[in-house]
Amino acid sequence: MDIAIVGGGAAGLATAIFAARRLPGAAIVVFDSARRPGAKILVSGGGRCNVTNRVVTAGDFWGGDRRVIDSVLRAFSAADAAAFFGELGVRLHEEADGKLFPDSGSARDVLRALLDAAARAGVELRSGSRVASIQPAGAAGIKVQGGDWSETARRVVLATGGLSLPKTGSDGGGLSIAASLGHHVIPTTPALAPLVLEGTFHTRLTGVAHDAAVSVSGDGLRTVTLRGALLWTHFGASGPVVLNASRHWHRAKIEGREVQVRLSFLPALDFAGVERFLLDMAAARPSAMLRTILADHLPAAVAASLPETVDLDPDRRLAALTRGGRRRLAHALVAWPLQVTGSRGYNYAEATAGGVALDEVNRGTMESRVCPGLFLVGEMLDVDGRLGGFNFQWAWSSAYVAARGLDLASKGERRDD
Ligand SMILES: Cc1cc2nc3c(=O)[nH]c(=O)nc-3n(C[C@H](O)[C@H](O)[C@H](O)COP(=O)(O)OP(=O)(O)OC[C@H]3O[C@@H](n4cnc5c(N)ncnc54)[C@H](O)[C@@H]3O)c2cc1C
Numbered sequence: 001m002d003i004a005i006v007g008g009g010a011a012g013l014a015t016a017i018f019a020a021r022r023l024p025g026a027a028i029v030v031f032d033s034a035r036r037p038g039a040k041i042l043v044s045g046g047g048r049c050n051v052t053n054r055v056v057t058a059g060d061f062w063g064g065d066r067r068v069i070d071s072v073l074r075a076f077s078a079a080d081a082a083a084f085f086g087e088l089g090v091r092l093h094e095e096a097d098g099k100l101f102p103d104s105g106s107a108r109d110v111l112r113a114l115l116d117a118a119a120r121a122g123v124e125l126r127s128g129s130r131v132a133s134i135q136p137a138g139a140a141g142i143k144v145q146g147g148d149w150s151e152t153a154r155r156v157v158l159a160t161g162g163l164s165l166p167k168t169g170s171d172g173g174g175l176s177i178a179a180s181l182g183h184h185v186i187p188t189t190p191a192l193a194p195l196v197l198e199g200t201f202h203t204r205l206t207g208v209a210h211d212a213a214v215s216v217s218g219d220g221l222r223t224v225t226l227r228g229a230l231l232w233t234h235f236g237a238s239g240p241v242v243l244n245a246s247r248h249w250h251r252a253k254i255e256g257r258e259v260q261v262r263l264s265f266l267p268a269l270d271f272a273g274v275e276r277f278l279l280d281m282a283a284a285r286p287s288a289m290l291r292t293i294l295a296d297h298l299p300a301a302v303a304a305s306l307p308e309t310v311d312l313d314p315d316r317r318l319a320a321l322t323r324g325g326r327r328r329l330a331h332a333l334v335a336w337p338l339q340v341t342g343s344r345g346y347n348y349a350e351a352t353a354g355g356v357a358l359d360e361v362n363r364g365t366m367e368s369r370v371c372p373g374l375f376l377v378g379e380m381l382d383v384d385g386r387l388g389g390f391n392f393q394w395a396w397s398s399a400y401v402a403a404r405g406l407d408l409a410s411k412g413e414r415r416d417d
Contacts, residue, residue, distance in 0.1 A: 019402070023410055031129040033173075052092075052100050058070035075401045077397075081392075134177050159377045164191075183360055185357070187254055189352070193344050194242060195237050202235075205302060208299045212228070289314065290307050306329075366405050
């Protein structure tokens with residue numbers, strides 16, 4: 001066979017389609033361990049698949065060198081992805097924060113369009129075929145081996161994803177294969193995962209959501225501050241701002257650092273601004289209770305619970321607070337410590353941070369610098385996007401670049417980056 005693609009998720013299927021279009025007549029086979037590939041596409045975006053975002057830049061990603069990410073994204077932009085899906089019959093529309101979803105509201109349509117396009121382009125899909133190892137086989141190409149079978153392909157694309165939601169088939173086995181071929185795998189952690197918290201504050205607020213800012217800081221770390229909706233849950237906290245912050249907590253921990261996560265309930269204000277606001281409110285509404293004033297800006301349950309965490313009675317008049325009490329409250333409002341004990345892990349994570357080192361692939365072709373003839377795409381690389389369609393865009397863009405690389409390689413041409 002000409003091209004073996006290991007992994008038939010978003011990146012693998014897109015690579016197959018793009019490569020088949022560039023190389024008509026080429027024998028392209030996608031191997032996937034799952035009996036029904038594409039399970040992650042089906043569950044994505046709450047079953048609606050957030051295919052991409054109106055604006056995607058390298059700044060929406062973490063992981064390896066942003067110049068490499070930028071170069072790959074520029075080769076196949078979000079607009080290109082929207083046009084590609086439109087051509088496959090999946091029209092997209094924009095929702096909040098630039099997220100693009102299929103008009104039908106169904107992730108199933110996205111998967112079906114990809115599978116149909118691959119089949120139309122002559123790609124063979126071998127589902128239920130787990131690849132256990134890959135070995136260079138000299139002039140013949142690269143040997144791809146399963147439990148009781150083996151095939152040799154002229155070129156191989158690794159598209160096995162990260163470790164998030166392992167029941168969909170992405171269990172990290174592909175990372176071990178890459179490592180066995182000499183690749184350096186940056187240690188992985190969950191990303192876009194809900195956080196588990198100590199204490200009982202969150203249990204009283206389960207189901208309550210509000211705008212917040214979350215900052216992650218620690219010794220030797222550049223403080224990262226993120227803003228968005230936070231959702232309190234029975235185990236801790238979730239919602240976009242927490243999911244986006246989770247990778248930073250995990251990366252600090254894996255590096256053995258002390259890490260603090262702080263929450264601002266009033267993200268538009270700093271400490272001085274909150275103190276001024278409390279003073280103004282005390283003057284304007286001298287008989288109003290703490291909880292009443294806070295409830296004008298926060299959910300009532302938070303307004304009732306937060307003062308207690310700093311030993312203040314929510315039914316006390318704000319105007320009666322001492323300076324010390326007012327400062328304690330202001331501090332709780334802008335820098336409330338989130339006592340994170342962990343995340344919900346890969347079973348609940350939407351992405352994986354870490355993966356194959358980005359500087360080990362050619363940014364113009366996605367070909368491995370370590371193992372010629374091997375190409376790497378998608379989430380198995382050291383790239384993780386924030387919430388909002390960015391991780392799929394990385395899959396589409398890297399797939400496009402890999403197909404370009406496969407095309408060049410088949411013509412015996414090179415592209416230096
Ligand atoms: C719940 C959830 C919701 C999400 N929602 C969104 C969203 O709305 N928008 C967005 O942009 N991103 C979303 N993501 C992230 C997005 O799904 C992934 O970034 C993307 O699917 C990665 O594509 P991939 O092809 O690299 O890997 P995967 O989709 O993980 O595909 C890898 C494939 O490789 C196969 N495989 C693995 N190992 C082997 C092996 N050894 N042999 C053969 N086959 C193998 C697996 O079975 C799998 O089919 C979500 C993720 C989750 C978990």
